[in-house]
Amino acid sequence: MQNRGTAPATSAASAGSSFAELPETASQGPLRIEYRWVNQQSDAQTDDPPIAVFLHEGLGSIAMWRDWPQTLCERLGMRGLVYSRPGYGLSTPRAPDEKWPVDFMTAQARDILPALLDALGIDQRQRRRMWVIGHSDGGSIALLYAALYPDALAGAVVIAPHVFVEDISVQSIAQTKQLYETTDLRAKLARYHADVDSAFYGWNDIWLDPAFRPWSIVDALVPIRRPLLAIQGHDDNYGTMAQIDTIAARVAHARLVKLDACGHSPHRDAPAALNDAIAAFVSAQR
Template identity: 90%
Template sequence: MQNRAIEAAAGCASAASSFAELPAAASRGPLRIEYRWVNQQANAQQDDSPIAVFLHEGLGSIAMWRDWPQTLCERLRMRGLVYSRPGYGLSTPRAPDEKWPVDFMTAQARDILPALLDALAIDRRQRQRIWMIGHSDGGSIALLYAALFPDALAGAVVIAPHVFVEDISVQSIAQTKQLYETTDLRAKLARYHADVDSAFYGWNAVWLDPEFRQWSIVGALAPIRRPLLAIQGHDDHYGTMAQIDTIAAHVPHAQLVKLDACGHSPHRDAPAALNDAIAAFVRAHQ
């Protein structure tokens, strides 16, 4: 099933993608994770530069980032690790009858991401030089990772993250479901995922689950002690400034950037302003 899906969506990722095999864990079976290095030297063992780990949005994948990770890594003079989470891109798809639990983002931060770093032989010393860069759901996962493993990174940049559920988020996600089922949105997303329904309904179903309305990671943020930058666009239809203001209230050292004329995807809506903000922040903390 997975191989046929990958072949059918061969255009959604370039030949540069590699795959990491994650062994089964107590709460899941084995996984195959699509990943790609950016700016990696030919001999990775001799590359001691910092690593930017990119965590994509709820409908994202390696391919959907396009060239932004490359552009940012060149600006930061870092190597980058981009990967597709299970259910996305060319990674192991979600089973048709599998429903993600309310705490699915915690599971990604606590289990999948550390297992991927292990599989890629990124040791403790290297992890202390990692900058987590997450967008939307990926931003939430970056926050959770920074809280769960406060010494296993150099810092984090979270872009349009979610720390609790707002009405605007649920309304926009419900509208996206209607578009997926009535317009060409499904065909467009199929260019980026081997199993597009796996990606879409995994994300959409959990966000629209009534139980998810009570989801919050606000109480989990206090252990974060590495540098933290939170960025939000004023025109974001998936969340308000209350998200990053709440982060600042619970992580006093966090810095905030609020972008004008910018929606939910600053790397597409305002890339120059976003890159400037990230570069200045990272430079100040290196």
């Protein structure tokens, strides 16, 4: 596959970031991935404390998480691994003519995350103690990783995940496109991405493609056997409670938390309630 180039190594959003070179995978060519350790006190080969891997939303990046991974890792007593997926932040951008496939989230879970873990020397013993924490599209990727690699994690926390496409999601994403093209939203997002159009249109185009409308990972959830916490805000304008209720119907041991006065981003809308829910759940598994 063609190497699409590398993101610039310096940016206001890149302070503290490092870069991992990933080899070609079944779904993508060689990649340069921006990543950052949180609470990293020693070499990544050590087993103590466990690692929490953070998977960002459809328009996210390392910088857009702000300080929430740090706050949560301190609460959990874990190290954190935060990274920008291809097309986002300072990672390899999407080529202008590249359109993401319908199964792009599966490719991220199946190929990109394991390749990054390999590149960082995170072995199977460490992965068995690792928690995967994902938001929105990142929550879907976390679910897929937990299903594809059920022995390579300790548990998963998914926040406002998508397991099928709802009308409310498509409507809100269409509205976001209008805002991106007519307001200062593009300029605001450009603070967090070296190639903001790569980040925005990669996500927006596939979600608005009619071919994506039947997308569903509902049946793919069945193999999940590690502890699973699914969290959704009652005021989420990108998805309804049907998303996490469906997860519970497929994964009998899943625990659900439904947050009042909370929209699509609980780590911004209700961080205290979110952190309390995650800390209680993780503590109960130890």
